[in-house]
Amino acid sequence: MAEKIIPMKGGVVAADNESGRTTSMRTAETLFRLLPMGLCVAALIVMLKNSQTNDFGSLSYTNLGAFKYLVHANGICAGYSLLSAVVTAIPRPPTMSRAWTFFLLDQLLTYIILAAGAVSTEVVYLAYKGDTAITWSAACGTFGGFCHKATVSVSITFVVMLCYAALSLISSYRLFSRFDPPTTHSGNKAAEMDVFHT
Amino acid sequence: MAEKIIPMKGGVVAADNESGRTTSMRTAETLFRLLPMGLCVAALIVMLKNSQTNDFGSLSYTNLGAFKYLVHANGICAGYSLLSAVVTAIPRPPTMSRAWTFFLLDQLLTYIILAAGAVSTEVVYLAYKGDTAITWSAACGTFGGFCHKATVSVSITFVVMLCYAALSLISSYRLFSRFDPPTTHSGNKAAEMDVFHT
Numbered sequence: 011m012a013e014k015i016i017p018m019k020g021g022v023v024a025a026d027n028e029s030g031r032t033t034s035m036r037t038a039e040t041l042f043r044l045l046p047m048g049l050c051v052a053a054l055i056v057m058l059k060n061s062q063t064n065d066f067g068s069l070s071y072t073n074l075g076a077f078k079y080l081v082h083a084n085g086i087c088a089g090y091s092l093l094s095a096v097v098t099a100i101p102r103p104p105t106m107s108r109a110w111t112f113f114l115l116d117q118l119l120t121y122i123i124l125a126a127g128a129v130s131t132e133v134v135y136l137a138y139k140g141d142t143a144i145t146w147s148a149a150c151g152t153f154g155g156f157c158h159k160a161t162v163s164v165s166i167t168f169v170v171m172l173c174y175a176a177l178s179l180i181s182s183y184r185l186f187s188r189f190d191p192p193t194t195h196s197g198n199k200a201a202e203m204d205v206f207h208t
Numbered sequence: 209m210a211e212k213i214i215p216m217k218g219g220v221v222a223a224d225n226e227s228g229r230t231t232s233m234r235t236a237e238t239l240f241r242l243l244p245m246g247l248c249v250a251a252l253i254v255m256l257k258n259s260q261t262n263d264f265g266s267l268s269y270t271n272l273g274a275f276k277y278l279v280h281a282n283g284i285c286a287g288y289s290l291l292s293a294v295v296t297a298i299p300r301p302p303t304m305s306r307a308w309t310f311f312l313l314d315q316l317l318t319y320i321i322l323a324a325g326a327v328s329t330e331v332v333y334l335a336y337k338g339d340t341a342i343t344w345s346a347a348c349g350t351f352g353g354f355c356h357k358a359t360v361s362v363s364i365t366f367v368v369m370l371c372y373a374a375l376s377l378i379s380s381y382r383l384f385s386r387f388d389p390p391t392t393h394s395g396n397k398a399a400e401m402d403v404f405h406t
Contacts, residue, residue, distance in 0.1 A: 068341075073341035073342060075330075076330050120319075121322055121373070124322055125323075128322070128326035129327060129329070131327070132331060135273065136334075139273075141272065143267055143271035143272075144351075145347070147344070182311075182380050182383075
């Protein structure tokens with residue numbers, strides 16, 4: 011009987027440590043999920059307020075499809091970040107379906123934000139440099155303020171993208187670690203039980 | 209002793225099944241890694257041969273930064289696809305470092321290809337529609353053939369992107385399954401051994 015109690019005591023201590031580690035990890039993940047929310051809102055506001063009128067005419071973010079997509083993508087991202095932070099903050103027993111949902115949605119959001127950053131970068135690049143072969147003029151000579159604000163918004167979007175790439179890694183790692191410790195623990199225990207019962 | 213032999217025999221049969229399943233899975237993964245290689249080369253060739261000269265002037269893919277990036281991204285992707293297919297085809301005992309390398313590189317390639325597809329889509333979109341507010345003319349009226357070929361190349365690139373999104377999922381799943389069955393098996397065996405030795 012002594013051999014049976016020792017591993018079980020060890021198991022309880024391990025479970026307590028695990029629980030403490032899980033709580034601090036949950037807090038850290040919740041905060042890390044709120045960070046891109048703030049950044050998305052910042053990128054969104056900078057782009058929403060981005061319009062310039064001068065002698066040559068008027069230019070607003072609504073004139074460019076890429077910037078409209080950037081605003082929508084940042085809006086979706088801010089909403090998802092808040093929602094996922096709330097879901098992460100609530101202490102609940104981990105389930106495989108939740109781990110998979112987080113993994114797939116984090117991945118999808120990374121793609122959406124990356125695409126938004128990429129198309130907007132291309133437009134900002136063309137606005138600064140122009141393209142003589144295709145007769146597109148460099149608009150930033152006349153709309154410098156507009157281009158500057160757009161660059162700021164796009165830069166913030168790329169920081170959001172990096173956050174999401176990291177969140178994708180974390181959510182996939184959480185999916186791995188879900189496979190790892192529980193199986194070993196319960197597997198060993200089940201094996202021990204079976205053997206002791208025979 | 210009888211109890212000891214039965215689980216070990218079961219283990220050997222399971223290992224044989226596992227080995228057969230692994231071989232067919234490896235073949236399938238190798239072929240699935242060669243598919244984007246073919247597509248990348250196709251997208252690359254279509255874009256490399258894309259130039260048009262008419263009365264209004266001459267337009268080549270080298271005039272547009274986004275299309276040059278598309279060509280480079282497809283080149284890198286084709287090279288990586290071939291290399292990863294070769295590495296996958298060679299039967300070797302699975303290691304954690306290899307699983308992590310595949311996972312991270314597949315992820316990175318997905319981002320590179322997605323960004324290439326996104327920026328090129330934006331240029332094709334602008335070339336078709338133009339943008340009156342920023343005084344960019346729709347070039348596809350005069351360079352229809354150029355725009356058509358560019359669209360084909362970009363479409364193929366998006367198919368490559370979907371392949372890589374799937375490969376990212378597969379490589380992450382392989383990383384999970386690496387955590388899953390071996391730990392349970394060896395964990396159980398180790399537990400049995402310990403118990404039988406006491």
